[in-house]
Amino acid sequence: GDSVTQTEGLVTLTEGLPVMLNCTYQTIYSNPFLFWYVHYLNESPRLLLKSSTDNKRTEHQGFHATLHKSSSSFHLQKSSAQLSDSALYYCALSDRGSALGRLHFGAGTQLIVIP
Amino acid sequence: ETAVFQTPNYHVTQVGNEVSFNCKQTLGHDTMYWYKQDSKKLLKIMFSYNNKQLIVNETVPRRFSPQSSDKAHLNLRIKSVEPEDSAVYLCASSLDWGVQDTQYFGPGTRLLVL
Numbered sequence: 177g178d179s180v181t182q183t184e185g186l187v188t189l190t191e192g193l194p195v196m197l198n199c200t201y202q203t204i205y206s207n208p209f210l211f212w213y214v215h216y217l218n219e220s221p222r223l224l225l226k227s228s229t230d231n232k233r234t235e236h237q238g239f240h241a242t243l244h245k246s247s248s249s250f251h252l253q254k255s256s257a258q259l260s261d262s263a264l265y266y267c268a269l270s271d272r273g274s275a276l277g278r279l280h281f282g283a284g285t286q287l288i289v290i291p
Numbered sequence: 292e293t294a295v296f297q298t299p300n301y302h303v304t305q306v307g308n309e310v311s312f313n314c315k316q317t318l319g320h321d322t323m324y325w326y327k328q329d330s331k332k333l334l335k336i337m338f339s340y341n342n343k344q345l346i347v348n349e350t351v352p353r354r355f356s357p358q359s360s361d362k363a364h365l366n367l368r369i370k371s372v373e374p375e376d377s378a379v380y381l382c383a384s385s386l387d388w389g390v391q392d393t394q395y396f397g398p399g400t401r402l403l404v405l
Contacts, residue, residue, distance in 0.1 A: 218398075219398065220397055222396065266334060281335075
């Protein structure tokens with residue numbers, strides 16, 4: 177079945193350093209959509225960015241990700257971490273195969289940015 | 292304001308009690324969902340509701356049941372809560388059932404079962 181694997185657990189970064197959160201997926205379908213959702217403390221989870229186009233960079237709010245179907249990856253990157261980036265990040269996969277809820281979420285990666 | 296609204300924010304109860312959580316979306320979406328976010332922050336889909344069709348995750352215990360009066364409302368009832376039900380319950384909606392559709396989440400209801 178479909179699955180999503182993310183950088184595990186907690187990532188702690190010093191402000192100003194680059195952010196790289198890994199996401200790989202498994203699906204039998206050739207045209208999945210990949211999403212990154214961000215969940216800030218005391219707020220609702222919300223979409224950060226999404227893509228279904230192979231090898232095309234998608235950007236939003238300083239973050240970017242590129243879907244690589246050859247390696248089944250959709251890593252989230254940012255050139256310079258800010259304190260306000262501290263949050264829980266979920267990678268998610270959507271494809272025609274899921275009748276239930278479309279989105280298969282990874283386990284989440286907690287990012288903490290320190291001064 | 293257009294968004295997904297949930298009540299209550301927080302609920303504490305004892306084992307065996309019945310609880311109900313409300314969810315309303317004013318986005319005009321056709322599809323709604325309930326997720327459980329456990330203590331390890333894992334997000335698990337519980338139910339999806341689209342065009343009066345309810346799809347249930349077969350791993351969800353029968354004491355959980357969704358209730359919908361119209362496409363803007365999807366409530367969640369837990370008949371007899373157990374300690375492992377302690378979690379944050381997140382409601383979400385999406386425009387439709389498409390693969391590309393973004394899901395919009397509410398702020399969640401935190402349940403603590405004593």
